[in-house]
Amino acid sequence: MGLGSFISTVPSLLTLPPLPLPTTTSLAVSNYPIHSSRIRCKIEDDNDSEDQVGRRDILKCFGATIGMEIIASSGSFVKEANAADLIQRRQRSEFQSSIKSTLYTAIKANPDLVPSLLTLALNDSMTYDKATKSGGPNGSIRFSSEISRPENKGLSAALNLLEEAKKEIDSYSKGGPVSFADLIQCAAQSALKSSFLAAAIRKCGGNEEKGNLLYTAYGSNGQWGLFDKQFGRSDAQEPDPEGRVPQWEKASVQEMKDKFTAIGFGPRQLAVMSAFLGPDQTATEALLAADPAVAPWVTKYQRSRETVSETDYEVDLITTLTKMSSLGQQINYEAYTYPVQKVDFGKLKL
Missing domain, CATH: 1.10.520.10 (Peroxidase; domain 1)
Structure with missing residues (x-):
């Protein structure tokens, strides 16, 4: 059994170096929308191929793709954190x-x-x-x-x-x-x-x-x-x-x-x-x-x-x-920033 194709969702913001490919194996990559959560792995029979792909190789593919998807999905949180940091810097x-x-x-x-x-x-x-x-x-x-x-x-x-x-x-x-x-x-x-x-x-x-x-x-x-x-x-x-x-x-x-x-x-x-x-x-x-x-x-x-x-x-x-002026001092880099308004989760309707 050979590796025919591996199709995954990879955010366009992540640039990955190309993987080295065996000469007897072909790799096709299709680009899907950033927020897509589909992962498709297709295994084709190729009796003429001598390259054997085990379940561990397939799981590695799944693991890498899922990991990249998690990183991409956390981008909004990173942006929010950076925005909050900039606001605090401006306040200070x-x-x-x-x-x-x-x-x-x-x-x-x-x-x-x-x-x-x-x-x-x-x-x-x-x-x-x-x-x-x-x-x-x-x-x-x-x-x-x-x-x-x-x-x-x-x-x-x-x-x-x-x-x-x-x-x-x-x-x-x-x-x-x-x-x-x-x-x-x-x-x-x-x-x-x-x-x-x-x-x-x-x-x-x-x-x-x-x-x-x-x-x-x-x-x-x-x-x-x-x-x-x-x-x-x-x-x-x-x-x-x-x-x-x-x-x-x-x-x-x-x-x-x-x-x-x-x-x-x-x-x-x-x-x-x-x-x-x-x-x-x-x-x-x-x-x-x-x-x-x-x-x-x-x-x-x-x-x-x-x-x-x-x-x-x-x-x-x-x-x-x-x-x-800083000898022995632990600087609080959040000092003098404005109090964050607390959210009452009890009033949220889910």
Whole structure:
């Protein structure tokens, strides 16, 4: 008995490579509508053929065809899942845009708080302990017992600004209140952007219009993509342990290096984060420049800030902040999406 023909329903969306065929066997394939569920296998006698086809071969044909039919029939579910995912992405993106707008307005009205906002984000992240996988940018710095620690001296005003911004953000949020963990890191992002924009305006002699055009043309705004995706941090329910964050303005370079090493960073990241290490970036850089391992990076970023684009400095700073702002955090990628309307199956008529 030989294999005369094998006719199956194969969705046109699935492209399969041709099967190698014996020279003594002919294969005919007919195309049926995508939603057809018919499977027909015809066995013809061919006494002259030496190719023997057993029941196992036929079952394999049936199995492969049925499997492809199941995959094809599940396409609608895949499309629905993709559509739902796109809707959630859009909801989160719209919410992020609103948060950035609120923070931009608040920071523009309080430019003197930019250094404090950066240090607030750093200190909230620096509680991360690599050995226990605890701490990190979890918003624990909002607790009075943590914000009042020596290393957080002078940061209360920045936290107060964010608490007021949070009230406004939560009032228009359709997906629940924003976490302090997210808000603190997003504020650091907004503070950095405002700093780069201010630098561009200074380079244009104080002309805001030209400064905006300069930053739009040469700024590294597009490098924030990964940072924006890491949106959905959960707030800690208690303060992080004491002793994990140095007093930056009193710490030695070696103490700074040790802390950065403990979280997986090195001299390069330490140098680029100098603006976060206390209120006086110039003083911090002068201290770091005295260390042979950090000095080359300090010089590199100082020179970069003198250029029109500041590319080296800005890209490395964005990259480091992005990594720092997710230390030890499990990101909920469905956070802030709108509640799904529940269906009462009891009312459905079958």
